Amino acid sequence: MATSKAKLLSMQARKKCQEIAQLKAGLASKRALALLAVDQGEVQGEAAKNAGLTIGQVRYAIALFRKKKLALFPDDLLNKKVLTIAKAAKKKVNKINLKEIETVAKKSKKEEDKKAKEKAKKVAAIKAKAKKKAKAVETKKKKKVVKAAKKAKKSSKKKETVKKSKKK
Numbered sequence: 001m002a003t004s005k006a007k008l009l010s011m012q013a014r015k016k017c018q019e020i021a022q023l024k025a026g027l028a029s030k031r032a033l034a035l036l037a038v039d040q041g042e043v044q045g046e047a048a049k050n051a052g053l054t055i056g057q058v059r060y061a062i063a064l065f066r067k068k069k070l071a072l073f074p075d076d077l078l079n080k081k082v083l084t085i086a087k088a089a090k091k092k093v094n095k096i097n098l099k100e101i102e103t104v105a106k107k108s109k110k111e112e113d114k115k116a117k118e119k120a121k122k123v124a125a126i127k128a129k130a131k132k133k134a135k136a137v138e139t140k141k142k143k144k145v146v147k148a149a150k151k152a153k154k155s156s157k158k159k160e161t162v163k164k165s166k167k168k
Helices: 011-023 027-039 044-051 055-072 080-167
Strands: none
Touching (some): 011 027, 011 055, 027 044, 027 055
16 A cells, blocks of 8 residues: 555656546546556555545556556557547537536526416416405405494484483
């Protein structure tokens, strides 16, 4: 687990490993990440964790690198043209994904706005219905009060006429 003080990678190997790591090309990229980490002085266990490999896989990658150097990576990843094409393709895919994400986000926003408007209409309709009902209830109460007042007035008139008739 101890790291040696001598660097594992040459400048050229470090550059290639960085390029391969950026491609996110599966196992090769993970190995490149681990080699870069060990080269920078990380403990093998930490390098394994950060690269998404087991410590055994990191040790194997180091042994392979010491034996084969950059030949441990597939030829197509070492070829400059292939790397350039792969990087360009990745950028294009990222742009396409970004456009798709933006399109989906716009559609979602439109759908959310539409749903919000529909909900607002429903709420407004419910409020209007409730207001109408409240007004009807209020009108009924007023009618009852007026009716009760008329009844009370009638009964008080009757009482007065009864009193008047008793006095006579």
